[in-house]
Amino acid sequence: MIIPGVSVHIGRDVDDALENLSSVKDATLLAGGTDLLVEINFGRARPTHVIVIDRLDELKALDRNGHIRMGALVTYTRMLADDPGSAALREAARTVGSPQIRNAGTLGGNLGTASPAGDTLPVLAALDATVVLRSRAGERRVKFADYMTGPKKSVRRPDEIVVAAEWDDAGPAQTFMKVGTRNAMVIAVAGLALVVDRARRRVGVGLGSCGPTILRAPDAEKFAAGLFDEAGWDRRMRPTEVARTEFGRLAAAAARPIDDVRGTAAYRRHVLAVMASRALARVATIA
Amino acid sequence: MKLTVNGDEREVETADHESLLTVLRERLGLPGSKNACEQGECGSCSVLLDGALVCACLVLGAAAAGREVRTVESLADGDRLHPVQRAFVDMGAVQCGFCTPGLIVSTYALLKENPEPSDQEVREALSGNICRCTGYGKILEAVQRASAGMYGR
Ligand SMILES: Cc1cc2nc3c(=O)[nH]c(=O)nc-3n(C[C@H](O)[C@H](O)[C@H](O)COP(=O)(O)OP(=O)(O)OC[C@H]3O[C@@H](n4cnc5c(N)ncnc54)[C@H](O)[C@@H]3O)c2cc1C
Ligand code: FES
Ligand code: FES
Numbered sequence: 112m113i114i115p116g117v118s119v120h121i122g123r124d125v126d127d128a129l130e131n132l133s134s135v136k137d138a139t140l141l142a143g144g145t146d147l148l149v150e151i152n153f154g155r156a157r158p159t160h161v162i163v164i165d166r167l168d169e170l171k172a173l174d175r176n177g178h179i180r181m182g183a184l185v186t187y188t189r190m191l192a193d194d195p196g197s198a199a200l201r202e203a204a205r206t207v208g209s210p211q212i213r214n215a216g217t218l219g220g221n222l223g224t225a226s227p228a229g230d231t232l233p234v235l236a237a238l239d240a241t242v243v244l245r246s247r248a249g250e251r252r253v254k255f256a257d258y259m260t261g262p263k264k265s266v267r268r269p270d271e272i273v274v275a276a277e278w279d280d281a282g283p284a285q286t287f288m289k290v291g292t293r294n295a296m297v298i299a300v301a302g303l304a305l306v307v308d309r310a311r312r313r314v315g316v317g318l319g320s321c322g323p324t325i326l327r328a329p330d331a332e333k334f335a336a337g338l339f340d341e342a343g344w345d346r347r348m349r350p351t352e353v354a355r356t357e358f359g360r361l362a363a364a365a366a367r368p369i370d371d372v373r374g375t376a377a378y379r380r381h382v383l384a385v386m387a388s389r390a391l392a393r394v395a396t397i398a
Numbered sequence: 399m400k401l402t403v404n405g406d407e408r409e410v411e412t413a414d415h416e417s418l419l420t421v422l423r424e425r426l427g428l429p430g431s432k433n434a435c436e437q438g439e440c441g442s443c444s445v446l447l448d449g450a451l452v453c454a455c456l457v458l459g460a461a462a463a464g465r466e467v468r469t470v471e472s473l474a475d476g477d478r479l480h481p482v483q484r485a486f487v488d489m490g491a492v493q494c495g496f497c498t499p500g501l502i503v504s505t506y507a508l509l510k511e512n513p514e515p516s517d518q519e520v521r522e523a524l525s526g527n528i529c530r531c532t533g534y535g536k537i538l539e540a541v542q543r544a545s546a547g548m549y550g551r
Contacts, residue, residue, distance in 0.1 A: 117414040119460040141458060145438055148456040151415050152436040161414065163461040188450070209526020210504070212438055214450040215457075 121163045125245065125274065128164050133247050133270045135160045140272060142184060143215035145208070146224045170219065170274055180243075180277045183219025187212070197238060197278070199285040199304045203230045206289050206297075219273045222258070225265040228298050232259070232325045234287055236317030237304035240278035244271040252277075259324040281308035281315075284397040288386040289319070292373070300374040301382045303362065305390040309344045309398060312336070316387070321366035321379055328365035328387075331358055335391060347398045355388040362387035399463040403428070404472035412459035419443045419454035421462070422469060430470040430499045441527030442500040444507075445469050451507040453526075470499040473506060482506050485544035486537075493531035501527045505541050513549045515541070 122128030132138050139158035141147055142165055150156035164170070170184040179196030189195075190204035191213070207213055207230055221229040222242060235242075235255040242258045244251050244267055255276070259265050267273060284307040291297030302319030314335040316328040335358055342348040350358070368379035400409050403426060410425050417436070422428045422445070432442035436455045443454040446468040454467075473480035479487065482505050492498050501524065508515060508523040515523065520541045529537060 119414050119458070121461065121463060141461060144456045144458055144461070145453075148417060148458060149437045151458070152417065152455065157415070161458065161460070163458070165461065208438070209441065210507075210523055211441060211444060211451055211453045211456075211526040215452045 117159050119161045119163060122167055125167050125169050125272065128162055128167060129245065129247050129270075129272060131162050132272065135162075137269070138162050140164050140223065142217045142220045142223070143186065145212050145216040146220055164219075164272065172275075175280070177280050178277065179280055180275050181218055182275050183217060183222070183273045185218050186214060187216050188214045190218075196280055197234060197285065197306075198283055199234045199237065199287040199306060200231060202287040203234050203289075203302075203304070206230055206287075206299075218276060222265070222273045222276070223267070225259050225263050227259075227262055227322060227324060228302070228320045229325075230287075230289065230299060230302060230319065233302050233304040233317030233319035234306075235276055235278070236325045236327055237285070237306040237315035238278040238281060238317075239313070239315055240276050242273060243275040243277060244268075245274045246271045250274070255325075256327060261323050279308070279311070281306050281313075282310060284309055284394045286390050286393050288390055290382045290386065298373065301366075301368070301379045301386070303383060303386045303390060305387070305394050307335070307339065307394050307397075309339075312339070312344050314339070316362055316365075318362070318366055318383060320373075321368045321383060323367070326365055326367065328362045331361035331365065331387065334358055334361050338395075345398060348395045350391055350395050355391050356384075358391050359384035359386075359388035399460060401462050401464060402466040404468055414458075414460055416459040417455050418445070418447075418457035418459050418462045418467065421459040422454060422467070428469050428471050431503075432496055432499060434496070438526075439528065440497070440500070441504060441524075442497050444500040444503040444527065446503065446507060451504060468503075470503050473502065480506070481547040482509065482540075482544040485540045485547055489536050489540040489543050491532060491536040491540035497527060497529040497531075501529065501537060505544060508541070509545055509548055514545055517542075 138160040170182040172182040174180045175196045187204040221231045240255045289299045289302040299320045304317040306315040314332040318326040363380040363384040368376040434440045438453045445454045
């Protein structure tokens with residue numbers, strides 16, 4: 112049985128995929144399929160034209176040279192096997208789904224779905240990463256902070272493909288934490304990424320599953336930067352209990368959580384404060 | 399579309415929203431990969447796609463064109479069970495058997511990469527496969543037995 116009007120195009124290269132994308136209205140991109148196929152299998156998505164982008168070799172590249180450029184087709188398994196240019200991203204990849212999901216799921220798919228629970232996204236926020244979008248008209252770069260506009264909403268235009276994410280190598284002082292209801296295969300109830308870029312004297316905090324988009328926590332970032340100003344950016348330090356608690360409080364205060372099936376807003380604020388405090392203690396000792 | 403299944407090139411028609419799992423089971427007569435959740439949670443549909451362990455329910459059938467698929471059916475050599483299958487039978491790791499094909503494929507994928515996994519590594523490698531019956535103890539034993547059986551420890 113062939114459903115009339117439904118077609119599948121297997122992209123040969125990025126140009127070919129972009130051309131197909133711009134020639135068909137309402138086309139849907141397909142990478143690893145771990146989000147889209149669930150939608151299709153449950154009848155929530157009925158794409159009439161699918162463009163398969165999983166063989167676009169250009170998007171599998173991972174360049175690391177002080178500045179990292181990770182192609183959209185890099186899978187979680189590759190983030191674990193190769194050095195992905197961010198320890199926090201590696202930790203986030205480690206928590207995603209199962210081996211089956213990590214073998215198929217991609218960075219570009221996480222960005223394409225743009226769920227507040229997407230686990231790479233708080234890390235991209237904390238790294239102050241840039242999303243690279245390409246259409247037939249050319250490339251444009253969007254700061255991750257400006258990329259997501261709401262739950263499963265982004266500034267990506269229908270004629271654009273996410274080709275990569277880019278960020279400056281922030282060094283080893285970074286971590287990702289996530290709270291869920293069990294150890295394997297779990298959607299985050301709350302997630303947090305903390306990056307302390309000692310060379311650039313910058314702190315980034317990204318919060319996941321705690322609002323309509325991924326959020327930064329600017330007050331917590333400023334507070335932590337103050338601690339490193341005092342202690343010396345290039346030095347290991349042990350933040351005091353009081354400082355850690357304050358950092359946790361400020362991180363949680365930036366959240367805009369809701370009650371849902373996975374947890375209450377109050378619980379999310381609580382675990383964010385705990386995670387932030389622990390993350391600071393962990394990262395401060397890495398120099 | 400054409401794809402390679404268990405070493406043979408096959409030509410098959412597919413409806414566009416059909417998953418690779420449906421193509422395998424209903425169009426190619428390979429019912430070994432099981433269909434339970436269709437959302438990547440249970441692992442009973444696990445196959446190797448170009449050598450990587452994936453859930454066949456999450457692969458669009460039409461997107462598998464030109465690719466190489468291996469299913470649980472490819473493991474036994476005629477009537478001779480693969481060491482992984484043998485170990486699952488011998489260790490009593492099969493009860494209702496629904497999860498078994500997926501677990502066999504996942505175990506095969508693990509041992510191919512890591513011939514002597516620790517218990518922790520086994521748990522991690524099988525974390526995408528759910529079994530309602532065994533409580534997993536016998537399965538972990540079977541994987542260790544398969545590792546010894548395959549590599550003669
Ligand atoms: C059992 C299970 C467990 C999971 N666990 C986690 C988890 O722990 N953490 C987590 O974050 N996610 C999880 N996911 C969700 C999913 O695996 C991730 O979001 C993954 O990154 C999606 O990537 P994909 O390549 O499979 O995307 P696809 O399903 O191929 O695509 C997803 C969406 O993005 C679009 N898209 C894909 N690539 C691009 C691109 N390059 N440019 C523009 N748009 C694009 C598609 O059109 C589609 O709308 C899980 C999913 C399953 C089924
Ligand atoms: S049927 Fe594919 S994972 Fe459950
Ligand atoms: S033996 Fe019944 S589900 Fe595993």
